[in-house]
Amino acid sequence: MKPVKFILPLFCLLLILGTGCFGSKKKPTNNQTYTPVEIPVKTREDKPIIPDAKPTEPTATKPTEPSKPPTPPNTLPKPEPPAPTKPVVKPINIAILLPFSAQHYNPTVAFDSLSEKSINAVEFYEGVLVGIDYLKSQGFTPNVQVYDTQNNVEKVTNLLQKPELKQANLIIGPLYNGEIKPVAAFCKTNKIYELSPNSPSNQITTANPYYVAVNPSIETHCAAIFNYAQKTYSGKRIVAISGNKPNEISLAKLFPSFAKGALKEKYGTADVFNYTYTGKENIEAYLSATQQNVVVVTSFTEITAIDLVNKLYALRKKYDITLFGMPTWVDMENLDLAYLAALDYHYTTEFWINDQNTDHNKFKQNFVYKYGIKPTKFAAKGYDLILYAGNLLKNFGAEGVSNGLQNPTANGIYTQYHFEPTPYNAPQPDYLENKYINIVHYRPDFILEKKN
Numbered sequence: 215m216k217p218v219k220f221i222l223p224l225f226c227l228l229l230i231l232g233t234g235c236f237g238s239k240k241k242p243t244n245n246q247t248y249t250p251v252e253i254p255v256k257t258r259e260d261k262p263i264i265p266d267a268k269p270t271e272p273t274a275t276k277p278t279e280p281s282k283p284p285t286p287p288n289t290l291p292k293p294e295p296p297a298p299t300k301p302v303v304k305p306i307n308i309a310i311l312l313p314f315s316a317q318h319y320n321p322t323v324a325f326d327s328l329s330e331k332s333i334n335a336v337e338f339y340e341g342v343l344v345g346i347d348y349l350k351s352q353g354f355t356p357n358v359q360v361y362d363t364q365n366n367v368e369k370v371t372n373l374l375q376k377p378e379l380k381q382a383n384l385i386i387g388p389l390y391n392g393e394i395k396p397v398a399a400f401c402k403t404n405k406i407y408e409l410s411p412n413s414p415s416n417q418i419t420t421a422n423p424y425y426v427a428v429n430p431s432i433e434t435h436c437a438a439i440f441n442y443a444q445k446t447y448s449g450k451r452i453v454a455i456s457g458n459k460p461n462e463i464s465l466a467k468l469f470p471s472f473a474k475g476a477l478k479e480k481y482g483t484a485d486v487f488n489y490t491y492t493g494k495e496n497i498e499a500y501l502s503a504t505q506q507n508v509v510v511v512t513s514f515t516e517i518t519a520i521d522l523v524n525k526l527y528a529l530r531k532k533y534d535i536t537l538f539g540m541p542t543w544v545d546m547e548n549l550d551l552a553y554l555a556a557l558d559y560h561y562t563t564e565f566w567i568n569d570q571n572t573d574h575n576k577f578k579q580n581f582v583y584k585y586g587i588k589p590t591k592f593a594a595k596g597y598d599l600i601l602y603a604g605n606l607l608k609n610f611g612a613e614g615v616s617n618g619l620q621n622p623t624a625n626g627i628y629t630q631y632h633f634e635p636t637p638y639n640a641p642q643p644d645y646l647e648n649k650y651i652n653i654v655h656y657r658p659d660f661i662l663e664k665k666n
Contacts, residue, residue, distance in 0.1 A: 215467050216437040228284065231234075231249075231601065236289055237407050239242065241469075246366050246417055249521060250315060252640055253531075261565045265502075269537035273655050274437065274479060275368050280555050280638060282434060285659065292348060297478075301302065302464050302501075304356050304612060305356075305593050305606050306356040306357065306359045306383055307356065307357045307359070307378075307382045307383050307384075307611055307612075308357070308359070308382065308383065308384050308385075308603065309343065309358075309359050309360075309361065309378075309379055309382040309384075309385045309386070310339070310358065310360045310361070310385075310386045310387055311348060311360075311361045311363050311370070311373070311385065311386070311387035311388045311393070312335040312338060312358070312360070312361075312362065312363060312387050312388060312389060313332060313335045313341055313362070313363045313364060313365035313366075313388060313389060313393065313555075314332055314335050314336065314339075314362040314363075314364070315328075315331070315335075315362070315365055315576045316334045316362050316364075317632045329365075329486065331389070332365070332392065334389060334592045334601065335389060336413070336455055337589075337590045337592035337593045337596070338389070338592045338595060338596035339360065339595065339596060340581070340584075340585060340593050340596065341577075341588070341589060341591075341592070341594060341595065341596030341597035341598075342386075342597065342599075342600045342601070343584070344577065344581050344584055344593075344597055345590075345596065345597045345598075345599075345600035345601050345604070345634055346358060346600060346604075346665060347580070347584075348576070348580070348601065348603070349600070349604040349608075351561060352608075353554060353607045354479075354604055354607075354662055356452075359378065359382075359485055361373050363388050363393050365390065365393065366393075366397075367392050367396060369391060370388065370396050370397060374396060374397070374400045379400075380404050380406075381392075382406055383406070383407075383607060383612040383615070384406070384407055384408075384409065384444075384603055384606075384607060384615065385406055385407070385409070386411060386599065386600070386603060387411065388409075388410075389412040389413070390412070390413065391413050391415050391417075391418065393412055393495045394410055394417055394418055394420070398410075398418050398424075398425045398466050399418040399419065399422075400420045401422075401424045401425065401436065401619065402419065402424050406424060406454050407424050407426060407615050407616075407619070408424060408425055409426050409428055409599060410425065410426065410427050410428060410429070411429065411430060411595060411596075411599050412429055412563075413427070414427070414429045414430060414432060414485075416431045416433065416636065416644070416645075416647075418645070419644060419645055420644045421642050421643075422539050422644060423643070423645070423646065425644075425645040425646065426555070426619065426633060426646045426647075426648075427636075427645060427646065427647045428599060428631070428644070428648050429564050429648070430445055430522040430564050430647060430648050430649060431652070432465065432469065432540070432541070433465070433646065434647065434649055434651060435511075435540070435541060435651055436465055436468050436472075436512070437467070437468070437472065437563060438562055438651035438653065439510055439538050439653075440452070440469060440472040440473075442469075442560075442653050442665070442666065443536075443538075445510045446522070446665075447508055450505055450506040450507070450508055451505050451506070451507055451508065452469050452473070452508045452509075452510060453500045453508070453509050453510070454466035454467075454469040454470075454510045454512060455497070455500075455502065455505055455510070455511050455512070455513075455522060456466075456511075456512045456513060456646070457512075457513035457514075457515055457518040458627055459513075459514075459515070460516065462512045462515075466510070466512045467593070468536065469510060472492075472545070480500060480540040489497065492597075497525060497526070497529065498532075498533075501529065501535070502532045502533070503532065503533060503559065505534070506534045506535075506536060507533055507534060507536070508538065509526060509535055509536070509537050509538065510538040510632075511523075511537070511538070511539055511540070513540065513541060514540055516546045516548060516549075519539065519540075519546060519549060520546075520548055521544060523537070523549060523550065523553050523554065523557070524550075524553065525558060526557055527550075527553040527557060530557060535557055535558065536557070536558040536560065537554070537557040537558060537559045537560070538559075538560045538562075539559065539560075539561045540561070540562075541561060541562055541564070543561055544561060544563065549665050554656050555656055555658050555660055556658065557633065558655075558663070559655075559656040559657070560653060560654065560655050561654055561656070562651050562652065562653060562654070563651075563652045563654060564629055564648070564650075564651065564652065565591065565595065565628050565629055565652070566628055566652040567591075567594065567663065568653065571584065573625060573627045574594075574627050574628070577594070577619045581593060581597075594627070594628055595628070597627075598626045598627050598628050598629065599626075601626070601627075602624060602626055602631055605624070606618040606619070606624075619633050619646060620633070623650065629648070629650060629652065630650040631648055631650065632648060632649050633646040633647065633648055634646065634647060634649050635647075652664055652666065653665040653666045
């Protein structure tokens with residue numbers, strides 16, 4: 215449980231968020247007035263000529279030299295020409311929209327009593343603040359404004375009426391689908407790029423080049439499984455097993471389409487097996503006793519996942535099986551880890567923490583120093599994304615975000631950022647999506663190992 219004392223200052227700050235404005239300083243000018251100093255000029259007086267008593271014979275005389283002009287008065291040094299003015303640098307403005315729901319915060323109530331969405335928002339923002347500290351240490355200080363969406367679509371709509379949001383060069387957030395849709399429409403209209411940090415949905419917007427999905431869709435996860443299996447287990451078979459839910463069945467059916475569309479087909483078959491709990495399903499009918507079987511289970515239901523893992527474990531000695539599960543399996547507490555290790559289990563994730571990574575350990579150290587607690591997954595996501603966004607704006611400028619997004623893969627600490635139009639071959643793609651997926655192997659010695 216997080217101590218309340220570390221969250222109270224943050225929520226006090228949140229109560230005044232969204233009221234800042236972008237300002238500028240006027241450069242002072244140097245004005246200096248000089249008073250001329252008058253220096254008197256002395257003139258020479260000629261002596262009177264006294265005639266001689268006797269007239270003298272004329273003698274040759276030298277021509278008189280012209281008199282020198284009087285010495286001019288001392289003059290002051292000419293003033294220095296004014297220094298050329300530097301071009302005005304426009305500020306970089308980042309707007310962050312998160313569902314803090316600060317209006318429900320009670321400092322006398324434990325932090326865990328807050329809604330899960332509010333806790334996720336706070337943790338994400340904590341990571342963002344540590345990232346901003348790092349960006350400042352590197353000489354990049356963007357103007358950042360934070361808004362509380364209150365997990366309320368009407369509140370989001372009202373926030374989008376604020377004129378300063380139209381001055382944003384980049385918008386980060388919100389976290390959840392209902393709030394994201396009006397922001398995506400706003401960004402499309404005003405040509406402002408939006409980094410959506412959390413939602414994997416591909417149903418947010420259409421024909422919108424300004425919507426950038428950082429979290430890959432589940433369809434992208436399935437494509438990554440197929441591509442990895444094709445490269446790693448050349449000549450082997452894929453069996454896609456789904457539950458009885460429509461979305462699970464549609465995901466399983468992707469694998470035969472992947473196999474059919476592959477330019478260099480390496481699989482004889484990519485079968486789909488719909489598991490419906492009748493007790494009559496014959497999984498063995500889809501397995502080969504002479505080839506390695508790549509079994510992909512597209513179910514998100516824990517009871518289905520557990521049942522299938524148990525059945526496959528019982529068949530492991532008869533058949534060579536490599537099992538792939540869905541990203542949500544890592545949160546299923548009742549899956550038997552020993553069974554997964556015996557089945558050569560792999561899973562996909564958009565986010566991977568490597569405890570041996572130096573940059574991860576630096577972030578963890580800075581986070582503990584700032585807040586007195588260890589960072590969560592959402593805090594690490596906030597940190598990683600603000601570093602990517604800051605470097606994007608620093609390296610490409612406010613006018614070059616599009617070029618930066620199309621730049622070769624940018625490496626984060628916990629993922630990579632490789633954005634492509636989606637759908638890829640469409641005349642007008644619906645949005646940009648991060649296509650990088652981490653493949654993680656749960657080894658027989660119970661150690662997790664990233665494979666790509």
